Amino acid sequence: MDYALLLDSYVKHRDVGAWPRQRVLHECLREAIRSGALSTGTRLLATRALAQELGMARNSVLYAYDQLATEGYTRPGRQGTIVMPVSVSSPRGGATQAPAATLSRRAASLRTLAPPSGATTGFAPGVPALDEFPLALWKRTLERAWRSMPASGLNYGDPAGEPQLRAALADYLRGARGVQCDAGQVFITAGTQDSLDLCAHAFADAGDKVWIENPGYLGALAAFRGAQLKPIGIATDAHGINPDSADWRRHRPRFIYTTPSHQYPTGSVLSLERRLSLLAHARASGALIIEDDYDSEFRHDGPPLPAMQGLEDDAPVVYLGTFSKTMFPALRIGFLVTPPTLAEPLRALLARSAPSGRAAEQLALAAFVRDGQFAQHLRRMRRLYRQRRDALVAALEQELAGLGTVHGASAGMHLAFQLAGRGVSDVAVSEAARALSLVAPALSTHATGARANGWNGFLLGYAQVAAEDMGPLVATLAQLVRRAATASAMRGKP
């Protein structure tokens, strides 16, 4: 074996860059053993001799030999360093190769869902006005939290989240949302998707039926399918989710996922009568209600409706909230409030399955909420979003009069524009808009059951659009809708 040649060839074909020479030698010899160039039983050259041959320090050679021995490629002995066998007993079936691993069926089942656009242009929903966030104030709050945090804050945290944040949230939710809770019922999560994954696993088993609004939130559908639940899309109209008695009889749910404050995507507000009915039926059938209150902080016409969770004592409701819309998405902090009886079991589950941390961020957020900066930011955003909502509604009424109706504009950061008649395909218009860099998601792609319960139109997020930009954007959308309506009318002619 010409070691110098071996090394030379290895270096030529590898990007060894700044590696120390001892490492180059080690990896070169290893590859030679693995490839069979240095075969089983070969005695390696003595370290001193090899060092001389390669013009290398003997320590470098010793290092490489030690490494090979540690890794099991060689065995040092009195007779020198011997190359060990690297071939292994072949598995039964010899050279046959099974197909390579793929995604699970449950993971693959999510492929049919439209992914969120992630865009921040046009009417992309779900993202707040990021350039209006008081970033400097938040950074100072964060720095203060890091300074005042003890070293134990670097360790794993309370499985339910930092007690200060949970206490601040319980106070806030009692006062602002009518939620009946104490801090022991509050759990910090990494956002609504994390809360939904947790609910899907903690409160239902594979194969269980759960209800979701149709049309509804695809992130929830992804969480439920991913947990191998059976989501049933329940008809949702201008007053929110509307199960009929056949639904209760035939598809008894383990839990019911609903967005009563501002239904996603239609913007409907669940009526009081339906809230009470849902609570009564859920109680009677032992189902939980997962109340996703994601948009409740922004109600433009009058103060927000109180949460379903607080409508009754001991309501069978898990309440979800998030800071993704009220602060910013990258924060990745959300929360849920369980009924008192589920708090301890959920805590025990999380202690075993979900290590927690991020104490500094949670303490900063607790201070932000407790000291009033959060409320102040919400007040500013409410004013801003109301202005933007007004501008969007005005533009829609001007540009699209007669072609459809505005729906669900009383709260939140988006509204639905429902097309009149069925001739225009919201998907086709949405795709045409996309080609012009205008994001205007189609309502019908939010189907969670049969054909989106008849909703045909657009989900228009306005939080990120300046009031003066509404007109031009809506004009573009209107042009596309009118073109599609004309084409549809032509097709309809004999």
Added chain:
Amino acid sequence: MDYALLLDSYVKHRDVGAWPRQRVLHECLREAIRSGALSTGTRLLATRALAQELGMARNSVLYAYDQLATEGYTRPGRQGTIVMPVSVSSPRGGATQAPAATLSRRAASLRTLAPPSGATTGFAPGVPALDEFPLALWKRTLERAWRSMPASGLNYGDPAGEPQLRAALADYLRGARGVQCDAGQVFITAGTQDSLDLCAHAFADAGDKVWIENPGYLGALAAFRGAQLKPIGIATDAHGINPDSADWRRHRPRFIYTTPSHQYPTGSVLSLERRLSLLAHARASGALIIEDDYDSEFRHDGPPLPAMQGLEDDAPVVYLGTFSKTMFPALRIGFLVTPPTLAEPLRALLARSAPSGRAAEQLALAAFVRDGQFAQHLRRMRRLYRQRRDALVAALEQELAGLGTVHGASAGMHLAFQLAGRGVSDVAVSEAARALSLVAPALSTHATGARANGWNGFLLGYAQVAAEDMGPLVATLAQLVRRAATASAMRGKP
């Protein structure tokens, strides 16, 4: 209806504190309607009259009436404000109440697992030396990342994680761990548990068999049970996981979870022969290997063994790593590296099911890794942990000579002390130690199959214990072991 009395009684029984009077009135009236004190069809007193009766501004009364109407409790009309029905059509079955919702079976199945102690005293494993972390340096890095981050960093992020961090990690893993990867195969997670949850769902379906080392890591067992997989505990000895041909024949796995660099909890290092055999068999049967390389950065006797992932081209390996041990647990950042063919499907899955963010933290970490501070910190910790390891081994050999053997001390932040003979129960001693505030988890509680494959002893974490404290702590443990051994010998006598 005496409204003043109603209000008076409401205020007496509620903690209305600093509420504005309009809110007190609103909530008082709502409760009266819900309780039936103000029954359906009742006409509320005119706003002017009520304001006068209660000595309140008329605007406050108007606010309360508006709220009630918005919420659907009343209907304003020309005849005045009328109380609406709040009773709802009762569900079938009338007054029967189903049992309240409980945890799912899959969640309840985790109850039998011992939760991590979370302690930072005694030999609690899994937590690094937090007081040695260069916190000031990290805070400066974090502040710089916040300063240089564009406003888009507040939005949802790349589903796979920040590109800069993924690139820095790919470089690091190629150089330090022999992992074959580019940045496109690297995915940022919220830590190993998050990675395990993701693998359990993305790479296996409910009911699929997966392998786990016995004894093994209970966090992995929790992830697999939570995803309704069927974990099979595979015998694990002094050289790591050791499946026999019957295992391959009878329990063909969807994936194999292993900790080859430093087996948890025994500390064994998986031999090269077994690594190659596992790869060959996995390939032949189409199984993935989940290689959890959690402790590889700390190898005390010689440089770390390269990762299994890099032993072969296109190895069927998903490689997991975490910053919980090398930085600090509260950071909640880990990562995984997929085979090239799974990168795109996983990315598409995450885009639908796992919103990402935390750009500032990820960018700070990328800078920390790229600029060498991470490597420098690791070098310091390696020295420190080696000293502590040496001190612990010396203390064990002095105090517990003849009662057992030290195992798996060549790497990581913990070692295993295996008791000689079966007379002493590790669980009993561990509980006695716990009563003295000394954490020394029993190896046998890490069983993932039949009786922990015979392991009986203690999992001793030493990262947080100063070298000079090892002696006294081990002396306490030794006393408890000796007492148990004596008691066992007495029982054994006729």
